[in-house]
Amino acid sequence: MLQRPRRNRKSGAIREMVEETTLTTKDFIFPLFLLEGSNKSVPVESMPGINRLSLDNMLKEIETCLDLGVKVFDIFPVVDEKYKDKTGTASYDENFFYLKALTEIKKKFPEACIMTDVALDPYNVDGHDGIVDDNGVILNDETLDVLAQMAVAQAETGIDIIGPSDMMDGRVGEIREALDESGFTNTSIMSYTAKYASAFYGPFRDALDSAPKSGDKKTYQMNPANKREALIEAEQDELEGADMLMVKPAMTYLDVIHLIREKTELPVTAYNVSGEYAMIKAAAQKGWLDNDRVILETLLSIKRAGADAILTYFAKEAAQLLKK
Ligand code: PBG
Incomplete structure (x- = not known):
């Protein structure tokens, strides 16, 4: 035998030397759920270890994470019913x-x-990502205007990256134009490029109480059966001015991450979503999986598939594990 691949695995030092992919804390984006008020920390039942936090507690959480080397945060609001209306004016x-x-x-x-x-x-x-008319139809072009206003309002707070997660056609271009017209030429857009109509978003919708009141999201989020279609979305987002392209979910869409990585020169990110987190945590709590090893293997695999950065609820825990 001239080739004995096991020779490159014979010691920790050699294995590390020939390692093709390295997971680091710099790869992580930590999604956080913001509650109105103060002194609040409310656990998300379906996401053990994750809490909805009021601003004071979130500031402490961000400080802890920064000390661990996690520097990027994606913040989602928990919105009380009293603020909701047909077009999301709040x-x-x-x-x-x-x-x-x-x-x-x-x-x-x-x-x-x-x-x-x-x-x-x-x-x-x-509870839909776009405006819904009386017949239950999601109105694409009418929604774009609200999305653009929302993006400009967020940019005004000084944040760094806008994440359009709505999957309306043309929204990246509309948002880019609105940001530029308002002088926010330096605000980035990380587009949810290939966002699938997935069953893995359940725990997130529990956390935000944002599940659709009727129907599903299949007329705007992508069909899990489709891969080529992700390239149409990617090309569109790139032409419309996206700075980064995201694939979501991650674990069951590694092929899509890989495909987009091959086709674009832009950074590609992947969203390791709430249901993927819940699945691993549930099995670990039962003692059926080794929590720490499964977390790191999962994130490493997403990176190996081609993701430059990973949005993950494991960000803080994985940063702690990588420190060890
Ligand atoms: C909202 C949005 C969703 C997620 C991120 N932004 C839910 C959805 O589209 O229904 C899911 C994130 C997760 O499951 O962790 N547009």
Whole structure:
């Protein structure tokens, strides 16, 4: 035998020397759930270890994470029913607690990179990412205007990256144009490029209480059966001015991450979503899987598939594990 691949695995030193992929804390984006008010920390039942936090507690959490080397945060608001209407007007009201909190966070931690979410589902009474008409149809072009207003309002707080998660056609271009017209030429867009109509978002919708009141999201989020279609989305987002392209979910869409990585020169990110987190945590709690090893293997695999960065609820825990 001239080739004995095991020779390259014979010791830890050799294995590390020939290692093709390295997972680091710099790869992580930590999604956080913001509550209105103060002194609140409310666990998300379906996501053990994850809490919805009021601003004061979130500032402490961000500080802890920064010390661990996690520097990028994606902040989602938990919106009370009383603020919801048909078109999500609260999302661009400058007095809205989410926008005020973002300003505070950037003021306190200018070195942190803060990302925000653009979509209507936490803000409208229908729990859909776009405006819903009387017949239950999601209105694409009417929604674009609200998304653009929302993005500009978020940019005004000084945040770094806008994350359009709505999957309306043409939204990246509309948002880019609105940001530029308002002078926010330096605000980035990380587009949810290939976002699938997935069953893995359940725990997130529990956390935000943002599940659709009727119907599903299949007329705007992608069909899990499709891969070529992700390239159409990617090309579109790139032409419309996206700075980074995201694939979501991650674990069951590694092929899509790989495909987009091959086709674009832009950074590719992947969202290791709430259901993927819940699945691993549940098995680990039962003692069926080794929590620490499964977390690191999962994140490493997403990176190996081609993701430059990973949005993951494991960010803080994985950073602690990588420190050990
Ligand atoms: C909202 C949004 C969702 C997620 C991120 N932004 C839910 C959805 O589209 O229904 C899911 C994130 C997760 O499951 O962790 N547009």
